[in-house]
Amino acid sequence: MAEIESKGGKKGTPRVDLTPMVDLNLLLITFFMFTTTLSKPTAMEINMPFKKENVESQSKVKEDAAITILLGADRKLYYYEGLENIEVKQTTFDNDGGIRDVLIDKKKRVRALQANGTLNAGDELTVLIKPDITCTTADVVDLIDEMTINDIKIYSITDITKEDQDFIADYERGSSSRPK
Amino acid sequence: MPKLKMPKKSTSIDMTALCDFTLLLLTFFIMSAKFKPQEAVEVVTPSSTSTKEIPMGFIQITVDKLGRIFYTVDNVKLKRNLIDEVNKTKNLNLSETEKNNFVNGPSVGVPFTKLKAYLELTPTEQSRYDKEASGVPTDTTKSFTTNELMYWINTTRYQAQILGMDQPRFVIKVDGQTPYVEQTNRVISTLGKLDIYRFSYITNQKPIPPGTALWDKANAAAAGAK
Numbered sequence: 363m364a365e366i367e368s369k370g371g372k373k374g375t376p377r378v379d380l381t382p383m384v385d386l387n388l389l390l391i392t393f394f395m396f397t398t399t400l401s402k403p404t405a406m407e408i409n410m411p412f413k414k415e416n417v418e419s420q421s422k423v424k425e426d427a428a429i430t431i432l433l434g435a436d437r438k439l440y441y442y443e444g445l446e447n448i449e450v451k452q453t454t455f456d457n458d459g460g461i462r463d464v465l466i467d468k469k470k471r472v473r474a475l476q477a478n479g480t481l482n483a484g485d486e487l488t489v490l491i492k493p494d495i496t497c498t499t500a501d502v503v504d505l506i507d508e509m510t511i512n513d514i515k516i517y518s519i520t521d522i523t524k525e526d527q528d529f530i531a532d533y534e535r536g537s538s539s540r541p542k
Numbered sequence: 543m544p545k546l547k548m549p550k551k552s553t554s555i556d557m558t559a560l561c562d563f564t565l566l567l568l569t570f571f572i573m574s575a576k577f578k579p580q581e582a583v584e585v586v587t588p589s590s591t592s593t594k595e596i597p598m599g600f601i602q603i604t605v606d607k608l609g610r611i612f613y614t615v616d617n618v619k620l621k622r623n624l625i626d627e628v629n630k631t632k633n634l635n636l637s638e639t640e641k642n643n644f645v646n647g648p649s650v651g652v653p654f655t656k657l658k659a660y661l662e663l664t665p666t667e668q669s670r671y672d673k674e675a676s677g678v679p680t681d682t683t684k685s686f687t688t689n690e691l692m693y694w695i696n697t698t699r700y701q702a703q704i705l706g707m708d709q710p711r712f713v714i715k716v717d718g719q720t721p722y723v724e725q726t727n728r729v730i731s732t733l734g735k736l737d738i739y740r741f742s743y744i745t746n747q748k749p750i751p752p753g754t755a756l757w758d759k760a761n762a763a764a765a766g767a768k
Contacts, residue, residue, distance in 0.1 A: 405597065497723070498720060507590040
C-alpha cells in the first residue's frame with residue numbers, strides 16, 4: 363500500500379491551526395457565564411400580625427419598651443418612643459446615624475431598664491412599623507431586614523392611623539413635637 | 543568574535559492545551575447553567591440579609607412596579623388540577639392545548655374572562671400581551687367575584703388538599719418600587735383574609751453589615767462550626 367507523503371517528502375506531524383476553535387470556545391464560555399444566574403434569590407420570611415378582634419396586642423406593650431417607626435416618602439423614616447407624650451424625630455436608612463443606630467440605642471436602654479427593674483424581663487423592645495401610603499415596598503423590606511440585623515424579635519407591621527399621618531405632616535411643617 | 547547563533551524557532555504556539563482547557567471550562571458552564579426561569583414581567587426585587595432558599599412547591603404572587611398581579615404555582619401536578627377546577631367552575635371551555643399552555647407557561651395576569659383568549663396565544667404572543675396585561679383583579683374584599691386572586695389561592699389550596707399534598711408556601715415577588723400601602727398591601731390583606739399570615743418575600747442577597755447583632759450571631763455560628 364502506498365503511503366501518502368507530504369510535499370517535499372518531509373515527515374512532519376499534521377498540524378491543525380486551533381486558534382479559531384479556541385476563539386469560538388472562549389466566546390461560548392462568555393455566553394454561558396453571562397446567562398448563568400449567579401446570585402440566587404433568597405426568601406425573607408415574615409409573619410404578619412393576626413387580625414383578630416379580641417386580640418389587642420398593642421395594649422400589652424409597655425410604654426418604655428415601645429418604639430414606633432413611620433415610613434414616609436423618599437426613604438424618610440419618622441420615629442417616636444413610647445405611646446404617649448411623644449416626640450417625633452426623623453431619620454434615614456443610612457448605615458451610620460440612621461435607623462440602625464436608633465434601634466441599637468433603644469435596645470440598650472430597654473436592657474438597662476430591665477436590669478434596674480423598671481421593666482420586667484418579659485417586656486422586650488417592641489417595634490411598631492407603620493407604612494404611610496407614600497412609601498415603597500423596598501422601604502418596608504429594608505426595615506424588616508433591620509429588625510433581623512439588630513436581632514429584634516418583636517415587631518409588627520400595622521396600618522398607619524390618621525394621627526400618625528398628622529405627625530409626619532406636622533414634622534414636615536417644622537414642629538417636631540406635638541402634645542397628644 | 544564569533545557571532546552567537548540563535549536557533550530559529552517558529553512563533554506559532556501549540557494551541558492544543560488551550561483548546562482542551564477552554565473546552566473543559568465550556569463543559570462546566572453548560573452543565574451548571576440553569577437558565578433564568580421564564581417570567582411574565584420584569585421585577586427588581588429588594589435586598590435582604592436573609593440566606594434562606596425559596597421553599598419548594600410554592601405559590602408565587604408577582605407584583606410589578608405598577609401593582610399588576612401575576613399568579614403561578616410551582617408544581618405541575620397541582621397546576622393541572624387547578625386549571626381543571628377553574629375551567630369547570632368558571633365555565634371557560636378550555637381545550638387540552640390551552641390547559642397545557644397554562645401548566646407549562648409562566649405566571650398569568652389576566653382576569654378569568656380573558657383567560658381563554660390569553661391561553662390560546664403562543665408563548666411569544668403571551669409575553670408580548672403581558673406587557674399590557676391588567677393583572678389578576680385583586681382588592682381587599684372577601685368576595686370571590688371581584689377578588690380573583692383570592693379565588694386562585696383558595697382553589698389552589700383546596701386542590702392541594704385533595705391531592706394530599708402539604709399546603710403550599712407563599713412567596714411574594716414584588717418590585718422594590720411598588721407602593722406598599724396601595725399595591726403590595728392588597729396581596730397581603732387578601733392573604734390575611736384567608737388566615738395566611740406567614741409568607742416570604744423574594745429578595746436578593748445583601749451582605750450583613752459588620753458590627754451589628756446579626757453579624758455577631760453569624761460569626762459565633764461560624765466559630766462554633768469550626
